[in-house]
Amino acid sequence: MKKIAVFASGSGSNFQAIIDVVKSGELEADIAILVCDKPDAYAVRRANSARIPTFAFSPKEYSSKEAYESAILEKLASYGVEFIVLAGYMRLIGPTLLGEYAGRIVNIHPSLLPDFPGKDAIGQALAAKAEWSGVTIHYVDEGMDTGPIIVQERVRLSEKETRESLQKKIQNIEHKLYPSILQMLLTRGEVQHDEKARTY
Ligand code: GAR
Numbered sequence: 001m002k003k004i005a006v007f008a009s010g011s012g013s014n015f016q017a018i019i020d021v022v023k024s025g026e027l028e029a030d031i032a033i034l035v036c037d038k039p040d041a042y043a044v045r046r047a048n049s050a051r052i053p054t055f056a057f058s059p060k061e062y063s064s065k066e067a068y069e070s071a072i073l074e075k076l077a078s079y080g081v082e083f084i085v086l087a088g089y090m091r092l093i094g095p096t097l098l099g100e101y102a103g104r105i106v107n108i109h110p111s112l113l114p115d116f117p118g119k120d121a122i123g124q125a126l127a128a129k130a131e132w133s134g135v136t137i138h139y140v141d142e143g144m145d146t147g148p149i150i151v152q153e154r155v156r157l158s159e160k161e162t163r164e165s166l167q168k169k170i171q172n173i174e175h176k177l178y179p180s181i182l183q184m185l186l187t188r189g190e191v192q193h194d195e196k197a198r199t200y
Pocket residue numbers: 008009010011012013014015087088089090108109110118119120121145174
């Protein structure tokens with residue numbers, strides 16, 4: 001079973017969805033460690049409840065991105081991590097981590113990239129009065145939500161759409177889509193045709 005690290009910064013509902021499918025056996029992976037850049041984040045509590053080791057750090061306690069990414073790398077190496085899953089990790093991945101894990105880092109983002117990259121993609125879609133938004137899973141490169149797209153699933157915004165309602169629709173998709181795509185990537189190294197067909 002592949003050893004994975006999950007990176008999160010906030011509530012960690014996607015992290016929880018991944019914990020749940022690993023427990024049920026639907027996702028054949030070993031969550032070796034949670035990496036979190038906010039020691040108070042709820043994601044850390046989820047890791048503790050699931051008895052998953054955590055590396056929680058405050059970036060400002062390091063002299064540079066290179067310094068904290070080197071500390072992360074050391075941790076990942078000590079747990080034998082082979083693959084990195086970003087689940088609401090709100091920092092750009094730098095050359096230190098990319099150098100070691102290029103092609104083995106994926107991210108989930110709550111919009112149809114390249115639309116609405118970066119922070120608050122849901123708010124951006126509402127402000128733009130977009131007719132469609134959705135979820136993108138993609139490989140990570142040095143840019144902000146710019147790497148090669150693996151799959152997308154879309155949702156239509158209603159006229160009465162609120163932040164809460166759109167967030168709920170998006171999270172419902174995320175919590176199903178990420179586990180199923182991870183299972184394909186981790187066990188076959190690719191995504192099957194019927195899943196790719198959701199891309200448009
Ligand atoms: C998720 O919606 C994820 O797509 C988004 O953060 C949320 C984290 O929620 N990620 C990004 O915006 C990355 N640019 P969670 O902590 O409840 O999983």
